[in-house]
Amino acid sequence: MSYSITEEMKRGSVIGNIAKDIGLNLGRLSARRARVDFEDNGVQYCRARAGKPLELHRFTIRVQDINDNAPQFNEDTLKFEISELAVKGARFSLDVAYDGDIELDREDNNELSLVLTAFDGGSPQRSGTVVIHVTVLDANDNAPVFSQTVYKASLPENSPLDTLVITVTATDADEGINGEITYGFDHPSDENKKFTINPSNGEVRVAKPIDYEKESSYEIQITAKDGLGLGTDATLFIEIVDKNDNAPVLFLSHSLIRFLRMCLLVQRWASLMFRTETQGTTDRSAALFRLEFLSMSTEQLDRELVSDYNITITAIDEGSPPLSSSKTVHLTVADINDNPPVFEEQTYSAHVTENNKPGSTLCSVAARDPDWRQNGTVVYSLLPAEVNGAPVSSYVSVNGDTGLIHAVRAFDYEQFRSFKVHVMARDNGSPPLSSNVTVNVFISDVNDNSPQILYPSPEGNSFMTELIPKAAHAGSLVSKVIAVDADSGQNAWLSYHIVKSTDAGLFTIGPHSGEIKTQRDISESDSMKQNLIVQ
Structure with a gap:
């Protein structure tokens, strides 16, 4: 300045x-x-x-x-002795007169005209005059002067490189090299590196990217120097104008996450809107946060139907054009034990042949629980009951983890042909939930019983006696063998056969009825005693 x-x-x-x-x-x-x-x-x-x-x-x-x-000489009177033979144009040195003022200023007057008068010592005294034309040569006695002591400029951030910021000007009253001005920055600094100045015309231009969020203003000292080094300074203030070039940055706090979880617990979505001047965005414009959730139905939350929710939170600033950023919050619905185990079938049937081995597998039951972890872990057990007066556990057992049902003993079809078992599936929730299913066990017969002859009763021996008339005709009923089999089905189908007889052509037996009849008339020549072996 x-x-x-x-x-x-x-x-x-x-x-x-x-x-x-x-x-x-x-x-x-x-x-x-x-x-x-x-x-x-x-x-x-x-x-x-x-x-x-x-x-x-x-x-x-x-x-x-x-x-x-006023000019002052050292002496009031100066005495010169000049030879009469002095040559025209001879020089004689005068003492210099001193003047406290500045005698010559080229910038005020670059040319002077002086009249020099010479007086002789004759009588009468004579004089002569001459005009002296003086050209004042320039001396570097003026420093450059800026047109303004303080320059102010505004510059949008992200301006392209080489953008003209401002042009500073300075003048120097001197001439020639004394008045040639060179512009520059006074002191090297980080601010100066962002800009360049043309040393000839004073144009200040952008040299590096300008970011309002890193620096909102710059104060730069500019110098103007003439050819011989005289200089002056000016201050350049550059205000950076913010542009909406930063999207909001979302920081999700634990309290917000807890709030969202609470929304799930109370079965209600929220629609929130709030703003902040400094948080969430580095631009000057305010950020507008919107939390928009879709409406929920009035039904209860069911983890088994929808176990997870993704909630997107978007922050939108109020710049032009507006910028936004989003974050997704993943929320998981916590499980409660609200589902009992459900069997895959309403009833189960197990088929086993009698005389089975103890420990053999009869069938398998399976129940599914859609709850999570221990709430969905299923354990199987038998409900107390009796089969033919004995505990059901003495007949079958169930694997608590797999649901496999095993025979504890060998079954006898001739004792009972079927029985029922009730199996319970229980989860490990608190309190536990359970469901029951009926297993029908059907015992299949095997041919493990021989036929028993009921008539004629052997009464302790294998012989019986029948009497027939001597004059019996062909087709006469002699006797009937009656037998039963404890088995069932084909295993109990009986057939009768004469395996040995005294006279092979005299008697016949019905294969299904067991009736013994004569095949011909009995004659006088036939033996009075006939032996038949019936199987």
């Missing part, structure tokens, strides 16, 4: 308003105890009516000369 004042100014004269010129608030000047320090000497030329924390601003005060001094 440069100020220009004239010399001989009175004490208390205003030089400039530093608060306005460097863009500081008056309150900050006062609160931070601003003061003025001089670099060249300890003389206090100026003061400021207004530093915590320390902040430095450099000022240059240029004092302009006024013509308040």
Whole structure:
């Protein structure tokens, strides 16, 4: 910052308003105890009516000369002795007259015209004049001056590289190399690396990506130097304009997860909307969070129908265009023991042949429980009952884990042909739930019984006697053999046969009826005693 004042100014004269010129608030000047320090000497030329924390601003005060001094020679009278034979154009050195003012200023007047008068010592005195044309050569006595002490610019973030931010200009009253201005950044810094400045025309352009979320403003010191190194500084403030280039970031808290679980427990979905100014998005625009759930029916939650829910939470900011991000919360419905085991069949049938081996498998029952873990673990057992007066457990057993039903003993078809077993399936929930099923056990017959002859009764021996008339004709009924078999079905079908007889052609037996009849008339020549063996 440069100020220009004239010399001989009175004490208390205003030089400039530093608060306005460097863009500081008056309150900050006062609160931070601003003061003025001089670099060249300890003389206090100026003061400021207004530093915590320390902040430095450099000022240059240029004092302009006024013509308040007359030229002065060291002597009142100068004496020269010049030979009369002096050659025309001879030079004679004069003592220099000193003037406290600045004699020549090319920037005010670059040419001077002087009239030199020469007087001789004759009588009458004669004189001659000559006009001296003086061209004032430039000296580098002027530093460049910026058009503004503080430049301000705004720049949207994500601007393309080489985007023109602002053009700064400075002028130098000198000429030639003394007035050639080169622009640059005063001190290398990270901020400067984001931008470049054209050393010839002062154009400031984007050199690296600009991100509002990393830096919202930049303060850069710019210098303008002439050809011989005189320079001045200006401040460039660049405000970065936020653009909606960041989607909200969702952080799901445990409290929100608990809330969602509570929604499941109370059988109700929620539709929530809330906003935040700082959380969930790094852009300046506020983020609008929407929690939208589909409506649930009035039916109870059933883990066995739907065990898991995926709830999507979307955060939408209010930028233009709006950006959003989503997260999905996975919720699992906790199981309760609300389902009893269910048998795959309403009744079961087991078929076993008699005389089976103890431990043989009769059948298998199976029940399914849609609950989870111990609530769905099924254990099988027999319900207490009796079969022919004996506990059912003395006839069959059931494997508690697999549901396989085994015979405990060998069955006798001739004692009983079927019986019922009641099996219970119980889960391991608390309290446990159960269901029952009936197993019908059918015993199949095997041919394990020989026929028993009921008539004629042998009465302790295998012989019996029948009497027939001597004059019996053919087809006469002689006797009948009656036998039974304890087995059933084909195993109990009986057939009768004469395996041996005294006269093979005299008698016949009905194979199914057991009736013994004569095949011909009995004659006088037939033996009075006939022996028949019937099987």
